[in-house]
Amino acid sequence: MEKPSVTQRKRLKIRARRLLTRRVLPFVAALFLATPMATPVSKSLAHATDVQTRQPSAKAVQSAFFTQQMQELYRELNLEQQGLQYDVFAKAMTGYLNLEKEGKLGDKKLLTVIDFDLPSTEKRLWVLDLAAKQVVFHTLVAHGHNSGENMATTFSNENESNMSSLGFYVTQSEYTGKHGRSLKLQGVDEGYNTNALARSVVMHGADYVSEAFIQQYGRLGRSLGCPALPMDQYEQIIDSVGNGTCLFLNGNDSSYSSKYLDQDIAMNTLLASNG
Structure with a gap:
């Protein structure tokens, strides 16, 4: 050969x-x-x-660490099996860490996520205990009357719009109003939900938020813009998330933007918390 x-x-x-x-x-x-x-x-x-x-930059390494931590927490909370999409969770966590950095949140390590990309017939509210890494509540929630029928497609910050408002909120104190016990919500996204207090957009219970209502009408009833909750759970949820916790209301609106979606701030906050 x-x-x-x-x-x-x-x-x-x-x-x-x-x-x-x-x-x-x-x-x-x-x-x-x-x-x-x-x-x-x-x-x-x-x-x-x-x-x-070339060795990756410090920022690239930090970004990879941040993504890894978000994905790990998402898995530990078993959120995929409960219907919460990762990208919605990641946005909610980014805002939570930004608000924590600004000192706008209290000591409770709770994050409430509402995903109005889902129909009202699905459980689309999650209350997450980030310290215990547990889902505390996963339930139905109503959207505003003028935001849509079964799907919420239109959102507004305007008074008397009867629509839901997207973005990040910080929960305030509770009061007793026409819906009974209700929880005030302070919108912090300028132009998207900052009129929430003036509009009386609050968490409250409603009998039109139930499986029975869905069976009869094919969807939940609708509010005047409030994230209304089931009557058998709203008091426990108000007790849990009141006074300084983060709420993120997600929806299908390409125009939505928020200063609280700054990943650099979120990364630095997470790195600081990990020592």
Whole structure:
């Protein structure tokens, strides 16, 4: 059998090096994020394969850590099985950490998420205990009368709009009004929900928020803009989330934006809390 020429042997070596590079680089990237020893390892491998690699920036490492922590918490809370989409959870957590950084939240480590991307026939409110890593409540919630029928598609911050308002809220004190015990909500997203207190957009119980109502009408009843709750749960929920906890109301509105969705602030807050 004819021996390979010198030129052929060189080509084989180059091909082998390229193959090794393709296999090793993903592993090197993982090492950067996994261990402080990544730098010397990557340098030696890069030198051995004649491939130049750069160490990720501190911000890239922090971003990867933030995403990892969010995904891990999402799994621990078992939220996928309970119908809360990861991207909605991640937005809610980003806002929670921003509000915590600003000192707007109390000592309770509770986050309430309402996803109006879901129909009213589904349980679309979650109260999350972030310290215990537990879902405390998962239940039905109504949207505003003029926001839509079964699906909430239109939102407003205007008085007498009878629509729901998207964004981040901080819960306030409770009072007794025409709906009985009710919880005041302070909207903190300028232009989207800051008229909530003036509009009396509050958490309260309503008999039109029930499985029986759904069976009869094919959807929940609707409020004047309040996130109305089932009569058999609203008092427990008010007791839990009142006085300085975060509420995030998500909906299908591409124009929505919030200063509280600043991931850099959220990352720094999370890093500080992890020591």
